[in-house]
Amino acid sequence: MLTCDLTEAWAQFIEFAKKHCSPTAFGNWISPIRVLEGNGEEMVLEVPNVFVQEYLLTNYKKDLCAFLPTKAEGEPAIRFVIAQQPKKAPLPRPIQAAEPSPAAAPYQLHLNANYRFDTFIEGSANQFVKSAAFGVATRPGQSYNPLFIHGGVGLGKTHILHSIGHEAARHNKKLRIQCITTEAFINDLVDSLKNKSIDRMKRFYRSDVDVLLVDDIQFLQNRLNFEEEFCHTFETLINQNKQIVITSDKPPSQLKLSERMIARMEWGLVTHMGMPELETRVAILQYKAEQKGLSIPANIAFFIAEHIQNNVRQLEGAVNRLSAHCRLMSLDVTEELVQNCLREMLHHMPSHKITVEQILKSVAAVFQVRVSDIKGSNRTKDIVLPRQVAMYLAKEMINESLMMLGISFGKTHSTILHAWKNIDERLTNDEMLRRQVGMVRRSIVA
Numbered sequence: 001m002l003t004c005d006l007t008e009a010w011a012q013f014i015e016f017a018k019k020h021c022s023p024t025a026f027g028n029w030i031s032p033i034r035v036l037e038g039n040g041e042e043m044v045l046e047v048p049n050v051f052v053q054e055y056l057l058t059n060y061k062k063d064l065c066a067f068l069p070t071k072a073e074g075e076p077a078i079r080f081v082i083a084q085q086p087k088k089a090p091l092p093r094p095i096q097a098a099e100p101s102p103a104a105a106p107y108q109l110h111l112n113a114n115y116r117f118d119t120f121i122e123g124s125a126n127q128f129v130k131s132a133a134f135g136v137a138t139r140p141g142q143s144y145n146p147l148f149i150h151g152g153v154g155l156g157k158t159h160i161l162h163s164i165g166h167e168a169a170r171h172n173k174k175l176r177i178q179c180i181t182t183e184a185f186i187n188d189l190v191d192s193l194k195n196k197s198i199d200r201m202k203r204f205y206r207s208d209v210d211v212l213l214v215d216d217i218q219f220l221q222n223r224l225n226f227e228e229e230f231c232h233t234f235e236t237l238i239n240q241n242k243q244i245v246i247t248s249d250k251p252p253s254q255l256k257l258s259e260r261m262i263a264r265m266e267w268g269l270v271t272h273m274g275m276p277e278l279e280t281r282v283a284i285l286q287y288k289a290e291q292k293g294l295s296i297p298a299n300i301a302f303f304i305a306e307h308i309q310n311n312v313r314q315l316e317g318a319v320n321r322l323s324a325h326c327r328l329m330s331l332d333v334t335e336e337l338v339q340n341c342l343r344e345m346l347h348h349m350p351s352h353k354i355t356v357e358q359i360l361k362s363v364a365a366v367f368q369v370r371v372s373d374i375k376g377s378n379r380t381k382d383i384v385l386p387r388q389v390a391m392y393l394a395k396e397m398i399n400e401s402l403m404m405l406g407i408s409f410g411k412t413h414s415t416i417l418h419a420w421k422n423i424d425e426r427l428t429n430d431e432m433l434r435r436q437v438g439m440v441r442r443s444i445v446a
Contacts, residue, residue, distance in 0.1 A: 285315050
């Protein structure tokens with residue numbers, strides 16, 4: 001039996017949840033929960049599956065503690081019961097060709113027609129990734145399996161992923177290709193649980209797919225049950241020599257996933273999608289402008305590319321804004337127009353070009369070492385760290401190829417990349433290093 005206090009407390013929590021999540025999320029995750037009983041010390045909730053239980057505790061644990069009784073260790077005093085599914089009479093197995101899957105018409109419809117290898121602008125920062133991706137597309141399951149592509153937002157990871165799908169389909173029209181976001185995979189799983197069709201979904205992903213392309217795997221973090229299901233699918237496909245390609249904003253080692261999942265993703269080839277250097281950004285800008293029928297003089301294109309450095313998506317946004325402005329106002333592209341039209345996008349760019357010498361001087365001042373020591377060959381700990389910080393910041397703040405940066409430091413491009421990776425990983429946990437790097441950055445752009 002429910003006590004009046006617990007009934008009221010749960011009703012208040014429901015009202016709270018309605019106000020703090022979207023109607024879709026409320027309908028999918030909160031509405032299916034039923035209150036079975038409560039004795040004043042514990043509440044028993046019936047949930048349709050373990051995923052709803054996980055969602056509730058992951059997103060609302062603190063709020064539940066505020067509305068409901070708590071245990072001695074501070075956890076909400078809730079006992080969960082998984083609802084029993086009604087047994088159904090077995091249906092006659094349909095003909096395989098007509099059997100529905102969780103994603104009806106799953107293949108071509110999920111590929112962006114504009115994302116192909118021949119529309120991808122290649123530069124030194126993404127050349128290796130494109131080559132590896134093209135190799136996978138022409139020989140799926142035979143090399144680089146899985147292929148893991150990581151890099152920042154808007155650098156072309158999704159473009160490459162869809163390009164693989166198009167190229168693989170072109171080479172072999174019988175290939176069954178599924179390109180899906182991690183969020184869509186999770187939604188498929190939730191829908192299959194709600195519709196009592198989980199076996200059908202498992203059969204589709206593990207038996208009916210030859211090439212699985214998964215975008216934004218970072219959204220699988222902190223979702224243990226979803227991760228487990230994906231991991232089983234992953235292993236099944238790999239064991240059948242089916243191709244898997246995954247994209248992420250971080251390398252596997254920096255994702256908050258199980259060691260087992262990280263190890264699986266590092267089985268094949270892990271590649272990094274870097275920031276396009278200046279010349280590549282200009283080429284991307286000109287290509288996007290040409291698609292819009294917009295003529296941008298070379299000097300203006302270089303001006304825009306020098307001031308928009310974060311990602312390719314921003315460059316495309318700049319072209320779209322300029323195109324609309326010029327078409328509506330019947331104007332040509334000039335530097336003055338660019339500065340007025342793209343003011344917000346250019347606002348945070350430094351007013352002067354950053355050099356390696358500036359970085360070296362700032363690093364030397366913060367770490368209290370000499371510039372000559374940083375540029376030298378001394379390998380003591382108090383010199384190696386500032387040297388790697390200087391290389392890290394050079395790669396982050398200067399739009400040059402690794403080879404050119406290596407020449408500036410008197411090192412190889414691989415040394416620059418190694419230093420960048422080392423500092424990038426240490427910044428995650430080293431508060432002191434984060435402060436020192438921040439001081440260097442501020443002194444450079446001041």
